[in-house]
Amino acid sequence: MLLEGGPRLAGAFLEAGLVDKVVGYVAPRLLGAGPTALVDAGVTTIAEAIDLELVDVTQIGPDLRITALPRKREG
Numbered sequence: 001m002l003l004e005g006g007p008r009l010a011g012a013f014l015e016a017g018l019v020d021k022v023v024g025y026v027a028p029r030l031l032g033a034g035p036t037a038l039v040d041a042g043v044t045t046i047a048e049a050i051d052l053e054l055v056d057v058t059q060i061g062p063d064l065r066i067t068a069l070p071r072k073r074e075g
Helices: 007-015
Strands: 022-026 052-060 063-070
Touching: none
Parallel strands: none
Antiparallel strands: 022 063, 052 063
């Protein structure tokens, strides 16, 4: 199933362990403050960060498409 929602839905699915693959796009631009990518994912510190295993990085024009698999959390 493709989950394409906002930061709250994405965070809830990650927190529940229901995400098999993450596909993200990065543009070569830097912004200041902006919207949060994840809400309610159970991540509030770097120690709680969700580790990803990169499986593919592809350049599409000036952007990068990053495909990764979430690693299982301990605990």
